[in-house]
Amino acid sequence: xxxxFLQRVGTAIVGVTMVVGTAVAQNxxxxxxxxxxxxxxxxxxxxxxxxxxxxxxxxxAAAAAMGKNVSNEQITDAIKKSGLNQSQIQDKLKxxxxxxxxxxxxxxxxxxxxxxAGGAAGGQPAASADAFAKALSALGLLDAASAQKPxxxxxxxxxxxxxANRERxxxxxxxxxxxxxxxxxxxxxDPVTAGPVDPSYxxxxxxxxxxxVTGQVELAYALDVRRDGTVVIPQVGQITxxxxxxxxxxxxxxxxMGKSYSGLAxxxxxxxxxxxxxxxxxxxxxxxVELPGSxxxxxxSTVFHALVRAGGPTVRGxxxxxxxxxxxxxLRTVDLYDYLLRGDASNDIRTEQGDVIFVPLNTRAxxxxxxxxxxxxxxxxxxxxxDDLVGFAGGLLATASFDIVQVDRVVPPAQRQPGFxxxxxxxxxxxxxxxxxxxxxxxxxxxxxxxxxxxxRNVVTxxxxxxxxxxxxxxxxxTL
Numbered sequence: 001x002x003x004x005f006l007q008r009v010g011t012a013i014v015g016v017t018m019v020v021g022t023a024v025a026q027n028x029x030x031x032x033x034x035x036x037x038x039x040x041x042x043x044x045x046x047x048x049x050x051x052x053x054x055x056x057x058x059x060x061a062a063a064a065a066m067g068k069n070v071s072n073e074q075i076t077d078a079i080k081k082s083g084l085n086q087s088q089i090q091d092k093l094k095x096x097x098x099x100x101x102x103x104x105x106x107x108x109x110x111x112x113x114x115x116x117a118g119g120a121a122g123g124q125p126a127a128s129a130d131a132f133a134k135a136l137s138a139l140g141l142l143d144a145a146s147a148q149k150p151x152x153x154x155x156x157x158x159x160x161x162x163x164a165n166r167e168r169x170x171x172x173x174x175x176x177x178x179x180x181x182x183x184x185x186x187x188x189x190d191p192v193t194a195g196p197v198d199p200s201y202x203x204x205x206x207x208x209x210x211x212x213v214t215g216q217v218e219l220a221y222a223l224d225v226r227r228d229g230t231v232v233i234p235q236v237g238q239i240t241x242x243x244x245x246x247x248x249x250x251x252x253x254x255x256x257m258g259k260s261y262s263g264l265a266x267x268x269x270x271x272x273x274x275x276x277x278x279x280x281x282x283x284x285x286x287x288x289v290e291l292p293g294s295x296x297x298x299x300x301s302t303v304f305h306a307l308v309r310a311g312g313p314t315v316r317g318x319x320x321x322x323x324x325x326x327x328x329x330x331l332r333t334v335d336l337y338d339y340l341l342r343g344d345a346s347n348d349i350r351t352e353q354g355d356v357i358f359v360p361l362n363t364r365a366x367x368x369x370x371x372x373x374x375x376x377x378x379x380x381x382x383x384x385x386x387d388d389l390v391g392f393a394g395g396l397l398a399t400a401s402f403d404i405v406q407v408d409r410v411v412p413p414a415q416r417q418p419g420f421x422x423x424x425x426x427x428x429x430x431x432x433x434x435x436x437x438x439x440x441x442x443x444x445x446x447x448x449x450x451x452x453x454x455x456x457r458n459v460v461t462x463x464x465x466x467x468x469x470x471x472x473x474x475x476x477x478x479t480l
Contacts, residue, residue: 049107050076050079050080050106050107051076051106051107052072052073052076052106053072053105053106054072055105056072072106075106076106079106086103086107089103090103175367175375175376175377176315176319176365176376176377177319177340177374177376177377177378177379177392178312178313178319178336178337178340179312179313179315181312181340182290182307182308182311182312182313183290183311183312197246197274197275197278197300198246199245199246199247200245200246200247201245201246201275201299201300201350202243202244202245202246202299202350202352203225203241203242203243203244203245203246203249203275204225204229204242204243204279204281204299204352204353205225205226205227205229205242205279205353206225206279206280206299207224207225207275207277207278207279207299208222208223208224208225208275208276208277209222209223209224209225209231209241209249209273209274209275209276210222210223210273210274210275210276211223211233211253211271211272211273212271212272212273212274213257213261213264213269213270213271213272214269214270214272215263215268215269215270216261216263216268216269217261217263217264217269219261221233221234222276225241225242225279228240228242229241229242229243230242233253233257235260236256236257236259236260237256239252239253239256241253246273246275249273250271250272250273253271253273254271257271278298278299278300279298279299280296280297280298280299281296281297281298281299281301281351281352281353281354281355282294282295282296282353282354283295283297283301283306283351283352283353283354283355283356283357284354284355284356284357285306285307285309285310285357285359286356286357286358286359287317287358287359287360288313288314288316288317288318288359288360288361289307289310289311289312289313289314289317289359290310290311290312290313290314291309291310291311292310293310295309295310297309297351299350299351299352300350301350301351302345302348302349302350302351303322303324303334303348303349303351303357304334304336304339304345304348305351306351306355306357307322307336307357307359310357313336313359315377316361316362317359317360317361317362318359318360318361318362318363318379319335319336319337319340319362319379320335320336320337320362320379320381321333321335321360321381322334322335322336322357322358322359323357323358323359323360324349324351324355324356324357324358325355325356325357325358326352326354326355326356327354331349331355332347332349334347334348334349335347337379337392341392362379363443364379364380364381364441364442364443365377365378365379365380365443365444366378366380366389366441366442366443366444366445366446366447367445367446367447368389368390368392368393368446368447368448368449369446369447369448369449370400370447370448370449370450370451371396371397371399371400371401371449371450371451372390372393372394372395372396372397372400372449373393373394373395373396373397374392374393374394375393376393378392378393380441385437385439385440385441386433386436386437386439386441387433387436387437389441389447390433396433396449397451399451399452400449400450400451400452401449401450401451401452402429402430402431402432402433403428403429403430403431403450404426404427404428404429404450405426405427405429405436405447405448405449405450406424406425406426406427406447406448406450407424407425407426407427407439407441407445407446407447407448408422408423408424408425408445408446408447408448409422409423409424409425409442409444409445409446410422410442410444410445411423412442427439456471458473458474458475459471459472459473459474460472460473460474460478
């Protein structure tokens with residue numbers, strides 16, 4: 001029994017061994033996998049670092065043509081900040097229809113002796129330069145390159161401050177209100193000599209009148225006003241017309257001629273009198289004017305026109321008290337501000353032969369700058385103050401501060417001390433312009449209306465990955 005059992009066990013072991021041996025022989029070890037064969041084609045493009053071209057590039061020339069002053073360094077920094085490599089920029093250029101080689105000057109790896117694409121030395125065409133500029137703008141690189149550096153912004157701010165100081169100085173020293181109108185040397189203010197003349201025109205020596213009688217009697221005379229101020233009409237005689245208005249001369253002629261022509265008295269004939277030639281007058285413009293002297297102007301000319309011919313008042317002259325003297329007496333005083341500010345020409349009378357127009361010195365000139373609509377130097381009459389000055393300046397801007405206004409004043413001689421020739425005076429307003437009515441302005445005062453700041457306290461800024469970033473109103477109780 002035991003022998004048979006052992007025989008069976010041995011046979012089983014031998015069988016297992018044979019089966020395992022057979023299994024090993026039939027399943028050899030699996031070799032390591034063979035790497036796949038790369039597809040046929042050009043080798044991968046080596047990504048090159050961004051560099052700054054030494055020579056000028058088409059980007060600079062095109063940016064300059066677009067009004068943007070950029071350098072190769074700024075374009076290089078913009079490319080770096082964009083995170084785009086050479087192939088990505090070339091792909092974008094190609095997809096936009098531009099030559100991909102336009103970006104080559106900003107990447108290393110150019111062959112020796114090869115001109116940089118887009119460079120001025122390489123003779124890049126203007127069309128390519130313009131195309132590269134458009135491509136850079138489309139990619140957002142040109143705008144980034146033209147962004148100002150902190151020092152450039154600081155310099156620009158300093159330049160703006162200097163410009164403001166120059167404008168302020170100009171307003172104080174030479175920006176006399178109304179001076180530019182006379183300094184233009186224009187002829188647009190010349191009176192129109194063609195067309196009808198108003199009935200208030202005064203007939204004078206040198207005029208020529210056209211007399212026409214129709215109806216029962218047909219007459220037509222050209223009447224010259226002689227040196228003695230008379231006209232001579234056949235069968236009527238000598239009639240004095242100088243000094244009469246056109247309506248007055250017409251009535252006088254009808255009355256005198258009615259004695260010789262009964263039809264005029266009965267209404268069977270009609271009389272008409274017109275002005276066919278306008279005389280010239282010689283007037284004298286003296287005082288504080290740019291070109292004092294005598295001027296020949298036609299009889300329709302006014303005081304304003306004569307001043308234009310003389311170049312207008314000087315910076316020292318008065319615009320408020322222009323005197324017209326006729327026959328040795330003061331006829332009228334004209335305020336040019338009525339005409340310049342309100343268009344009121346009621347006091348702008350016509351000149352006559354021998355009139356003297358005298359421009360005196362101004363007595364109180366005050367400069368106003370800052371947040372006003374019309375900064376400049378204005379002349380104030382006696383009794384005029386802060387309200388009048390603000391009115392002459394066109395009023396305050398919406399950005400004007402209503403807290404205080406500053407006055408730079410020259411101290412009167414009797415009050416001066418060493419080192420205290422000028423003072424700065426802050427006039428409190430407390431939000432009401434009427435608070436400054438009692439403040440007395442003096443000659444050579446320089447008034448500055450301050451402006452409010454740019455800070456906003458009810459603003460919340462939203463930035464980042466949102467659909468509409470920007471600044472928004474912050475209201476009470478607003479949550480994130």
